[in-house]
Amino acid sequence: MGLKLECNNEQEILEIGEDLIELLNTLLQKAGEAEGVAEGEVALTFVDDEEIHTLNREYRGVDRPTDVLSFAMNESVEDEQEIIYELEEGEELDGFGDMLGDIIISVETAKAQSEEYGHSLTREIGFLFVHGFLHLLGYDHQDEASEAEMMGKQEAILAQVGLTR
Template identity: 80%
Template sequence: MALKLDWNNEQDKLEIRDDLIELLNTVLQKAAESEGVEEGEVALTFVDDEEIHVLNREYRGIDRPTDVLSFAMNESLDEELDIVYEVEEDEELDDLTDMFGDIIISVERAQAQSEEYGHSIEREIGFLFVHGFLHLLGYDHQDEASEAEMMGKQEAVLAQVGLVR
C-alpha cells in the first residue's frame, strides 16, 4: 500500500483543483519512497493567513502567520497508544498508528512566496508540502547542517516531479 493523502480545503483564496491534488499525491509518494516509507496516511489542510496565524500563535507561541505547519502524530501518540492498547485491541488502533500527522498550508503565504521567488504556485505548494512531510518524519532545520539536509531532500523530490525553479 502506498501513502494515502487526505485533504481538506478551508479557504477561498485559491481554487484547489484536482490536478494540484494529483500532483501533491505524486510528491507524497516520491518523498515517502526516498525515505523508505511504504504506507501510512497524511492529512493536508489548505487555510488562509488568518487561520494559520491563529494556529501558529496557539501551538507555537508565534503571533504571526506562517506558510506551513506540521503536527506529527508520533510526537505524543506513543505514550497514548500504550494506554489505549491495554484497554482496547482493535483495528482502530492500527489506523492511528498509520497516521503520520497533519500538514497545514496557508495558500495566501504560498501565493506571495511563489511571486517573490518567481516560480509557480504549484511549485511553492509542493515545496511546502514536502517540507511539512519531512517534519512529520522527524526532520528539522534548527542549524545549518540540518537545514541543508532538509533542503536537499526537498529539492530532490521536487525535481523528480518536475517542480523546479
C-alpha cells in the same frame, strides 16, 4: 495500504483542483520512496493566513502567520496532553496507527512567497508540502547542516516531478 493523502480545503483564495491533488499525491509517493516510508496517511489542509496565524499562536506561541505547519502523530512532547478514549465493549481504537500527521499550508502566504521567489504557486505549494512531510518524519532545520540536508532532500524530490526553480 501504501501512502495515502487526505486533502481538506478551508480557504477561498485558490480553487484546489484534481490536478494539484494528483501532483501532491505523486510528491508524497516520491518523498516516501526517498525516505523509505511505504505506508501511512497524511492529512493536508489548505487554509488562509488568519487560520494559520491562529494555529501558529496556539501551538507554537508565535503570533504571526506562517507558510506551513506540521503536526506529527509520533511526536512526543513533555507537556503533551493525554487523550483518553472511552470505547464501547467490543469496539477497537483504530485509524491512528498509520497516521503520519497533519500538514497545514497557508495558500495566502504560499501565493505571496511564489511571487517573491519568482516561481509558480504550484511549485511553492509542492515545496511546502514536501517540507511539511519531512517534518512529519522528524527532520528539522535548526542549524545550517540540518537545513542544508533538508533543502537537498526537498529539491531532489521536487525535481523528480519537474518542480524546479
